[in-house]
Amino acid sequence: MSDKSWLSEIPQLDRHQLLDFRKTLDGAYRSFSREYGDSIESFFDPLLSFLIWFEKLLLATPWWLVIAVLAVFAYAISRSWKLTVGVVLAFFLIGFLGMWENTMRTMSIITVSTMLAIILGVPIGVSMARSNRVQSIVTPILDVMQTMPAFVYLIPVVMLLGIGKIPGVIAVIIYAIPPVIRLTNLGIRLVDKEVLEAATAYGASSMQRLFGVQIPLAMPNIMAGINQTIMMALSMVVIASMIGVKGLGQPVLKAITNQYFTLGLLNGLAIVAIAIIFDRLSQSYAKRTLQDFGGH
Amino acid sequence: MSNKDNKQPLIRIKKLYKVFGKNEKKVLEQVIAGKSKETILAETGHTVGLSDINLDIYPGEIFVIMGLSGSGKSTLIRHFNRLIEPTAGEIEIAGSDVMKLDSKELQEFRRQKMAMVFQRFGLMPHRTVLQNITYGLQVQGISKKEREVRGKEWLETVGLDGYANQYPSQLSGGQQQRVGLARALCTDADILLMDEAFSALDPLIRSEMQDQLIELQDKLHKTIVFITHDLDEALRIGDKIAILRDGILVQQGEPVDILLNPVDDYVEAFVKDVNRARALTVETVMQPQICRISSDTIGEALIQMRQSKQDYGYVVNDEGYRGVITQETLENVEENEHSNSINAALLEDVPSVQSDALLESVIPEMLENIHELPVLNAEGEVKGYLSRSTLADILSDQPSADANNTESSLKEKE
Numbered sequence: 131m132s133d134k135s136w137l138s139e140i141p142q143l144d145r146h147q148l149l150d151f152r153k154t155l156d157g158a159y160r161s162f163s164r165e166y167g168d169s170i171e172s173f174f175d176p177l178l179s180f181l182i183w184f185e186k187l188l189l190a191t192p193w194w195l196v197i198a199v200l201a202v203f204a205y206a207i208s209r210s211w212k213l214t215v216g217v218v219l220a221f222f223l224i225g226f227l228g229m230w231e232n233t234m235r236t237m238s239i240i241t242v243s244t245m246l247a248i249i250l251g252v253p254i255g256v257s258m259a260r261s262n263r264v265q266s267i268v269t270p271i272l273d274v275m276q277t278m279p280a281f282v283y284l285i286p287v288v289m290l291l292g293i294g295k296i297p298g299v300i301a302v303i304i305y306a307i308p309p310v311i312r313l314t315n316l317g318i319r320l321v322d323k324e325v326l327e328a329a330t331a332y333g334a335s336s337m338q339r340l341f342g343v344q345i346p347l348a349m350p351n352i353m354a355g356i357n358q359t360i361m362m363a364l365s366m367v368v369i370a371s372m373i374g375v376k377g378l379g380q381p382v383l384k385a386i387t388n389q390y391f392t393l394g395l396l397n398g399l400a401i402v403a404i405a406i407i408f409d410r411l412s413q414s415y416a417k418r419t420l421q422d423f424g425g426h
Numbered sequence: 427m428s429n430k431d432n433k434q435p436l437i438r439i440k441k442l443y444k445v446f447g448k449n450e451k452k453v454l455e456q457v458i459a460g461k462s463k464e465t466i467l468a469e470t471g472h473t474v475g476l477s478d479i480n481l482d483i484y485p486g487e488i489f490v491i492m493g494l495s496g497s498g499k500s501t502l503i504r505h506f507n508r509l510i511e512p513t514a515g516e517i518e519i520a521g522s523d524v525m526k527l528d529s530k531e532l533q534e535f536r537r538q539k540m541a542m543v544f545q546r547f548g549l550m551p552h553r554t555v556l557q558n559i560t561y562g563l564q565v566q567g568i569s570k571k572e573r574e575v576r577g578k579e580w581l582e583t584v585g586l587d588g589y590a591n592q593y594p595s596q597l598s599g600g601q602q603q604r605v606g607l608a609r610a611l612c613t614d615a616d617i618l619l620m621d622e623a624f625s626a627l628d629p630l631i632r633s634e635m636q637d638q639l640i641e642l643q644d645k646l647h648k649t650i651v652f653i654t655h656d657l658d659e660a661l662r663i664g665d666k667i668a669i670l671r672d673g674i675l676v677q678q679g680e681p682v683d684i685l686l687n688p689v690d691d692y693v694e695a696f697v698k699d700v701n702r703a704r705a706l707t708v709e710t711v712m713q714p715q716i717c718r719i720s721s722d723t724i725g726e727a728l729i730q731m732r733q734s735k736q737d738y739g740y741v742v743n744d745e746g747y748r749g750v751i752t753q754e755t756l757e758n759v760e761e762n763e764h765s766n767s768i769n770a771a772l773l774e775d776v777p778s779v780q781s782d783a784l785l786e787s788v789i790p791e792m793l794e795n796i797h798e799l800p801v802l803n804a805e806g807e808v809k810g811y812l813s814r815s816t817l818a819d820i821l822s823d824q825p826s827a828d829a830n831n832t833e834s835s836l837k838e839k840e
Binding site for chain 2: 322324325327328329330331332333334335338342343346347349
């Protein structure tokens, strides 16, 4: 080291120091997960049993009932026959091509992850909108969550909780939650100042302002965030399958390792179909909330 | 001014200061020490919003606060209900010190005592017209049934029945502001804060809304604080006007005071463009000292006339104003007829004008008669006179505006 100038080469820890550094961190985390792994796992138990219950429910329900319920749902949200027929056709085709069970598994994990992301994300977004300080703390965390390769944060999650559904859900949420947080924050910050001032001037409390004015007016943006969250959750399906989450991701993974082109394509298309359906449904819902304002 | 004699002010603001910036209190000392707004901005980066504002507003008054944009008028009105916190000063409304209210009391105060109308309406786009009107009641926790009954009444009052279930974006600007007005009236608060309420409307709708406000005020007798940048509007609806410049109150008083005695160039510049013929009444510009001939006989009349050193006089009797008589006429009457009473043949028929008439309406009569016109009050008594030269002075004391007017009217003719 000493014979080289720091001008020509960047100053660097030597190999032993780096090794020690890694060893200490790894060791610390390993002993942490050994110590607390069980209690953290049991913390997630209710979620796990809910996940299993939901998956079983979807799998046990006869296919025509699932399709019927989805069709009613689609019509109720979008009020569009075209979309409803599209949903029925897409799911029938998925079943016809032998991907029914995997699709149901994927649907169950996506639904639960998205719901959790909304339940966590909207309040975080609201608190970001209410305080610049919270915003300045949360924004860089969201940046890290969105840019950090999923594999990197999968390592500690798997070390802590092993492989299975829960780490899968956590990975999906970490990846998919930023849009709903960001857009909730943005939506609330964009609410017309004068409207909010009017509410204050008439003596509205801060809760009355939040639920009566800010959230309803931010709804189109929040819906856009939820839409993005669903899309990103779906795109995590394949990666989640690497840590043992069953569903459409697993056949894709198998197809990559074994070079089964058709298998990969069909399952990929199934994911795309689900994505398009969810996207159209949530968008048409957002559009209808906009129309409630008299259309712009 | 009669208000002052028998009533306590409803809103009293004393020594109100507002500095915008991180270190308001510290900069305040410099403001009080008399440093100018520009110096403070340059030295500390703080903006002086309001400086030493003192106002008394009496119940039932329409108090207009006027100023150009950036003069601090919108900041000032937001202090009344503490949408903006003052840096220093006292705000007293209906006897209670608003500055001492905690957040819960302030909320209650805003619900009960004041209602506000906004420049860009501030309506909630996700609520229907009726839901918007009843917002204040909903916030107060009043039942839906009662809300709707009361809301519909006001909807009718502002002439929007049938629009209850529309959304604000389906309404025109004027209609939207009617909703804003109804929302403010619906809470039954005594004080109405109107922040440039009509400024966003086009002129025709604006004057319609002004009429409606005046009409409503005749019935409701609210205390209205009205912000505007439009002097014509201020003169039309205001009982009192305060003029704000760079956060300082430069002049306050009755509309006529402002119009005829502007304290400085700033106010004068404001006043210059006002159509005085439409803003002033005869009473405000007439001259009081006149030669009244109250005697019955020609001889006594001649004596009265000589004493007054005028060459004509207004003849009045118990029934009121009769006409004009000139000294020349009187002198020509034969000495032996001096004990006769003044008969109609001696009088010149000069029309009178009412003291509360707008100058605009007396111009034609003024032009048709050589004489000064007598001004009568409501009881028919002669109160003073209005001369051509006074009228010309008052109306022409605005050279640039006049020049513009004639130019534009010439252009129109071409």
